[in-house]
Structures are given as C-alpha cells and as structure tokens.
Amino acid sequence: xxxxLGDIDLDEFRQEARRLVxxxxxxxxxxxxxxxxxxxxxxxxxxxMPKSAPASPEPxxxxxxxxxxxxxxxxxxxxxxxxxxxxxxxxxxxGILGEILAAGLNVNGMLWKTSPAATEMELTVLDWLRxxxxxxxxxxxxxxxxxxxxxxVALAAAREAVPGLDARRRGLVGQARLRMYASVEAHSxxxxxxxxxxxxxxxxxxxxxxxxxxxxxxxxxxxxxEDRAAGFTPFAVTASIGTTSSTSIDPVREIAGICxxxxxxxxxxxxYGGSAALDPSLRQVLDGCDRADSLVVNPHKWMFxxxxxxxxxxxxxxxxxxxxxxxxxxxRTAEETAVPNLMxxxxxxxxxxxxxxxxxxxxxxxxxxxxxxxREHVRLAQAFRGWVESxxxxxxxxxxxxxxxxxxxxxxxRAPGEQDEANQRLMDDVNGTGEIYISHTRLAGRLTxxxxxxxxxxxxxxxxxxxxxxxxEAARLGA
Ligand code: PLP
Numbered sequence: 001x002x003x004x005l006g007d008i009d010l011d012e013f014r015q016e017a018r019r020l021v022x023x024x025x026x027x028x029x030x031x032x033x034x035x036x037x038x039x040x041x042x043x044x045x046x047x048x049m050p051k052s053a054p055a056s057p058e059p060x061x062x063x064x065x066x067x068x069x070x071x072x073x074x075x076x077x078x079x080x081x082x083x084x085x086x087x088x089x090x091x092x093x094x095g096i097l098g099e100i101l102a103a104g105l106n107v108n109g110m111l112w113k114t115s116p117a118a119t120e121m122e123l124t125v126l127d128w129l130r131x132x133x134x135x136x137x138x139x140x141x142x143x144x145x146x147x148x149x150x151x152x153v154a155l156a157a158a159r160e161a162v163p164g165l166d167a168r169r170r171g172l173v174g175q176a177r178l179r180m181y182a183s184v185e186a187h188s189x190x191x192x193x194x195x196x197x198x199x200x201x202x203x204x205x206x207x208x209x210x211x212x213x214x215x216x217x218x219x220x221x222x223x224x225x226e227d228r229a230a231g232f233t234p235f236a237v238t239a240s241i242g243t244t245s246s247t248s249i250d251p252v253r254e255i256a257g258i259c260x261x262x263x264x265x266x267x268x269x270x271x272y273g274g275s276a277a278l279d280p281s282l283r284q285v286l287d288g289c290d291r292a293d294s295l296v297v298n299p300h301k302w303m304f305x306x307x308x309x310x311x312x313x314x315x316x317x318x319x320x321x322x323x324x325x326x327x328x329x330x331x332r333t334a335e336e337t338a339v340p341n342l343m344x345x346x347x348x349x350x351x352x353x354x355x356x357x358x359x360x361x362x363x364x365x366x367x368x369x370x371x372x373x374x375r376e377h378v379r380l381a382q383a384f385r386g387w388v389e390s391x392x393x394x395x396x397x398x399x400x401x402x403x404x405x406x407x408x409x410x411x412x413x414r415a416p417g418e419q420d421e422a423n424q425r426l427m428d429d430v431n432g433t434g435e436i437y438i439s440h441t442r443l444a445g446r447l448t449x450x451x452x453x454x455x456x457x458x459x460x461x462x463x464x465x466x467x468x469x470x471x472x473e474a475a476r477l478g479a
Pocket of ligand 1: 087145146147148149187189240242243244269270271272298310
C-alpha cells in the first residue's frame with residue numbers, strides 16, 4: 001500500500017504550518033485592521049461555500065488561501081483590543097502554542113494510562129493555579145470545556161449528595177422534588193444544569209438581589225424554609241463572584257453559613273471574577289469561597305487561555321466521582337486505585353490535553369505577569385468609570401468590583417420611555433464603527449451598556465478611544 005493512503009505529505013505540512021504561524025502572528029500584530037464586529041449578513045458565509053465537500057484532494061496551500069475570503073469576513077475578532085463585549089476571551093501566544101501541541105499530540109486523557117502526562121500535568125497545573133488564586137489546600141481540580149459544564153458537574157455532585165436519593169441509579173421520576181437556589185442575577189448555565197439534571201427550571205428558585213445586585217441572604221433563608229414547609233428538598237445554592245450582567249459579588253460567607261446550617265451544597269460561580277484573585281491585592285473577591293463545596297473559574301475568559309478551558313475545583317472529589325464514574329470492563333486498568341482517571345469527573349469520556357495551554361500560559365507569563373495584566377485591566381476600567389461619572393450626559397448603573405463598567409446615556413431630549421431605545425441606538429452606532437464592540441444587559445429593568453476590559457491586547461489608548469466614540473455618538477443622539 002502506498003504512502004498516498006496515509007496523511008498529507010509532511011513536507012507540505014511543514015511548509016504550510018510555517019506559513020500559517022506567520023499568518024497568525026501577523027493577524028495578532030495587526031488585528032486592529034479588521035472591524036471588531038463582523039459585518040457579514042446572515043447566511044452569506046454559507047452561500048459562499050460549496051454545497052458539498054470536494055471529491056478529490058486539494059492542496060493545503062489552496063485551502064489556507066481561502067481563509068481570507070471565506071472565513072475572515074465572518075469573524076468577530078475576540079482578539080481585537082477594542083473587544084469590550086460580554087466577558088472578553090483572548091488567545092495569548094503561549095496559549096496558541098499549547099493548542100498546537102495538543103492537536104499535534106492528539107492524546108485522549110480519559111484514563112491515566114491513555115496518556116499519563118495529560119492527567120498528571122492537569123492535576124499539577126490546577127494545583128499551581130489553586131495556589132495562585134489563594135484557594136485552600138486539598139481542593140481537587142479538573143478541567144471541563146466550559147463553565148456551563150463545570151456547573152453541571154458540580155450540581156450533579158450536589159444532587160448525588162442528597163441523602164437517600166440515589167438519583168444516578170433510580171433517576172428522579174416520582175422521587176423527591178428537589179430545589180436549588182441562585183440569585184436573579186446568576187448566569188443561565190445554572191438553570192440549564194437544572195434542566196439537564198431533572199431539577200427543572202421550576203426547581204431552580206431565583207432569589208431576589210439587593211440594590212447592588214447581590215443575593216439577598218435573608219430572602220434565601222426564607223425561600224429554603226418555605227420550600228421545606230411545602231415538601232420540597234433543598235439541596236444546593238450557587239453563589240456568584242462576578243455576575244454576568246453587573247459583575248456583582250454575592251455575600252458568599254453568609255451564604256456558606258446558611259448552606260452549612262441547612263446541609264446544602266455550595267457552588268461558587270467565579271467563571272469571570274475568579275481570575276481577579278490572581279492579583280494578591282484583589283484576593284478578597286473570593287472571600288468565603290474556602291467554604292464552597294465546588295468553585296468554577298474560567299481561564300478562557302480572563303486568563304488569556306484560548307477557548308475552551310474551564311476549571312472546576314471541589315473539596316469533595318469523591319462525591320463528583322460517585323456521581324459520574326462508570327467502569328465497563330473495557331475501561332478498567334491496573335492503575336485505577338493508584339491514580340485518578342479523569343473521565344470519572346465529568347460527562348465526556350474523551351478528554352483533550354487542555355492542560356498544556358494552561359501550563360504554557362502560567363509559565364510564560366508567570367504569576368506576577370498575569371497579576372500585572374489583571375491589575376492593569378481593573379485600572380483601565382476604573383479610569384473609564386471615572387470618565388463616565390464626570391460626564392452628566394451619562395449615568396453609572398452598578399458598582400465596578402472588577403473590570404466591567406455598567407453605564408448608560410441620559411437622553412434628556414427624549415421621553416422617559418425612549419431611553420432604552422436611545423441607548424440601544426448608541427450601542428449599535430458605536431459598534432457599527434468597527435473600532436469597538438460593547439454589549440448590553442438589563443439592570444433594574446433598564447437597558448444598560450457594558451464595557452468589559454479583559455483583552456490581553458487592550459491598552460489605555462483603546463479604552464480612551466472607546467470613550468471618545470461613545471461620547472461622540474451620545475452627543476449626536478442628543479444625550
Ligand atoms: N458563569 C458566569 C458568571 C458567566 O458570565 C458565564 C459566561 O459568560 C458562564 C458562567 C458560562 O460560561 P461558559 O461559556 O464557559 O459556559
């Protein structure tokens with residue numbers, strides 16, 4: 001059998017890989033040339049692509065040449081320094097190298113045996129990260145793809161810990177009606193976990209928040225008591241450290257007290273906010289999290305690790321394992337009592353070697369380098385907040401504990417009912433310039449604009465430019 005049935009010729013690979021690395025480096029160096037938000041109309045990329053795959057081989061060079069015409073018009077540039085929407089996620093150079101290496105090695109770390117380095121590096125770098133975040137010793141960390149998956153796994157463990165339920169074996173049909181709690185400001189992934197775990201959306205009780213968008217702890221206590229009286233079984237509370245809309249921080253320590261008293265699992269969603277604790281001067285954001293049963297933090301958000309990589313820490317790995325471990329004969333190994341098999345701590349069996357990119361990032365920047373970048377992003381956000389505060393045409397909509405500023409224009413020339421519309425227009429117009437991308441939310445019923453600083457390449461001049469554009473557009477719209 002000839003070589004033509006194997007892989008593409010490695011010399012061709014070598015040549016195109018070199019060209020591609022050059023291309024990516026140029027892209028990162030000049031990403032500001034592109035409009036940050038893609039301007040493509042819906043369906044255009046599909047229309048431009050052939051309806052079926054080629055029957056005969058095409059050279060790699062030709063395929064890669066098509067990236068410019070087929071892919072790039074439809075890319076929204078998360079690596080652009082003007083990306084201030086949602087929570088930024090940026091790919092650092094060491095993170096990209098980690099991805100290349102992971103693809104090249106292509107190991108499946110489902111079992112320790114199927115690639116010992118994948119399991120042992122994962123356990124090691126997650127322990128490094130735990131120390132860097134000031135989290136307590138003894139936490140077990142495992143990588144998941146996203147925070148949604150981390151939270152699903154954590155809440156599945158919480159469900160497993162309900163005495164006498166044995167949901168993994170018996171299912172939930174006809175069994176106790178479970179209840180879990182999170183604030184009205186908590187991320188939708190918690191409710192999604194409820195859907196998947198058979199708790200249902202009705203089983204995810206939303207607790208009111210105070211005027212600073214933090215969970216109202218007294219309301220939590222009352223809700224639990226009401227639910228018990230009505231025959232429900234409360235089992236978990238999710239506290240947020242950096243809610244998605246306003247980045248508020250729930251009173252974790254007080255919530256932990258309630259969880260301890262009531263025998264509930266405490267899950268901490270620090271998907272965005274947790275990264276702030278890399279800076280020792282911001283460590284207090286995780287106050288109380290030492291009492292959480294599980295905690296999620298996303299290096300793919302504000303730690304410059306390319307998508308996707310989320311970390312789930314838990315004090316009770318044996319419960320997570322009890323919720324997920326299944327050992328058919330073909331997955332048994334001689335080492336299973338000596339070392340963990342990470343397939344036992346999540347939904348998927350196959351596991352990418354994601355730890356490599358985190359290892360590269362932690363080493364290439366070092367703890368001090370990462371902390372300095374986080375600190376600078378917080379400084380830039382605080383500066384932006386100061387500019388907004390000093391301009392009477394705008395109002396601040398929430399506290400800024402991290403690097404996300406919530407604000408909106410005051411359009412005095414417009415009727416009160418048209419304020420939302422005018423702010424939407426303001427956002428669409430500044431995004432239409434192609435220089436920046438900001439996003440919106442709703443706080444206290446009012447459309448709110450969010451500017452989140454978190455991109456690795458964002459500098460002060462980008463934040464100043466964002467403010468200039470926002471001021472110009474607001475003036476044009478009659479703020
Ligand atoms: N939790 C919070 C607080 C978030 O802001 C987000 C996403 O922005 C998530 C969870 C979900 O993250 P992922 O996209 O990793 O599932």
